[in-house]
Amino acid sequence: MKRRHASLTLALLMVALPLAGCGGGEPEGISPQRMADALHAVMEADRTVYTRNVVNRLQNEEDVIQATEHWKDEKTLPLPAQMFRMGSELAARNTDEFTYSLQSLWPINKQNEPRTDAEKEGLQYVTENPDENYYAEEELGGTTYFTAVYADQAVAEACVSCHNDHKDSPRTDFELGDVMGGVVIRIPRS
């Protein structure tokens, strides 16, 4: 009996919710900005947890294992940036709702340099305003995108020491808390 009641309530909700949406003049679904902000909150949390609790703890504090670029051959830990890219590549195979990448104005890997105007402007903006995000619309190849850029900060000593010591790093003076780059999230609109 209880069960039937629950499903009736659910059925009513399913009818009522879209109607409420129309009546209130609310736009359908969530805005691209809220979607990008929510996605970024998860990405940043995962990235911070991996760097602090895996890389920084095992490499910098306990001296147990290193994180290196050729982690498969060397049986080491993948770099935080590699973890991020592997996630991004898998997500791109599972959905075409959004794409994301990690970039920097001082990249160790030249592939991570900003390319579009929005990426360049966005990285510059979050470097100067680490507590703010950058949002833009851009048209690329006939598609309009909502593009968001978020500051990527040195949240652990491992970020700073590894970049400053890396032979391909154009910058060697990063400090804890500095903006080292940015996360770019792109959502197609049309």
Ligand code: HEC
């Ligand atoms: C053990 C070394 C190491 C650690 C730790 C590390 N990085 Fe990196 N990082 C790299 C390397 C190497 C790349 C380039 C990897 C690639 O694209 O394949 C990179 C890429 C990046 C990029 C993209 C631009 C670029 O330099 O190519 C950003 C931004 C970045 N790291 C920030 C950080 C932050 C912030 C942390 C800490 C949360 C961190 N890194 C931790 C070595 C490291």
